[in-house]
Amino acid sequence: MKSRVLLALLLNGFGMWLFASPAMAQTLSGAALVNALRKGGYVIVMRHASSPREAASKDVANPDNTRLERQLDEAGRRGATAMGDAIRTLRIPIGIVLTSPTYRAMETVRLARLDSPAAVNELGDGGQSMQGITDGQASWLRRKVTEVPPSGNTILVTHQPNLSRAFPEWGSTVADGETVVVRPDGKGGISVVGRIKIGDWSQIR
Secondary structure, rough: OOHHHHHHHHHHHHHHHHHHHHHHHHHOOOHHHHHHHHOOOOOEEEEEOOOOOOOOOOOOOOOOOOOOOOOOOHHHOOOOOOOOHHHHHOOOOOEEEEOOOOHHHHHHHHHHOOOOOEOHHOOOOOOOOOOOOOOHHHHHHHHHOOOOOOOOEEEEEHHHHHHHHHHHOOHHOOOOOEEEEEEEOOOEEEEEEEEEHHHHHHHOO
């Protein structure tokens, strides 16, 4: 009797492993992830680069930060610049670029030198210092990542609360400047195929 129970447990565990293994096999990193991105068709969901939690005071604000919003710190500026340089060096094609209209997100895009970015309120912080993320914004973001890019890869730059609300299974774990690479299947579904921390872009070969 005990042997039959043990055998059943082993078989059940083996079946679960077989079920899980295809999903795990789709997780890419390093050169394999870059090779996939070179083919286009992915959505790169990014949390803006590192920024102090307080708004900039007038004496330290960038000249164009006239509304005295939060702006990137030195690590954030360095990381955004290096990320953009790596994307171009690795020949990863970028098509649509959508960003939160907050200063820190726009600064991330500008320093990465991503072409023709468009600011959209749905990716923003609600103008309430991270407290105003709505269900509508979360629904918009969930829909947006299912759209197959018309060319290259789409980049979406947003905030951690937006990611947490839209994707509770992984959104809360995304670090400053980290990207989550999503593959839309063209049928309304997605799969997460990889993640890249902002400091790792320059290390990929």
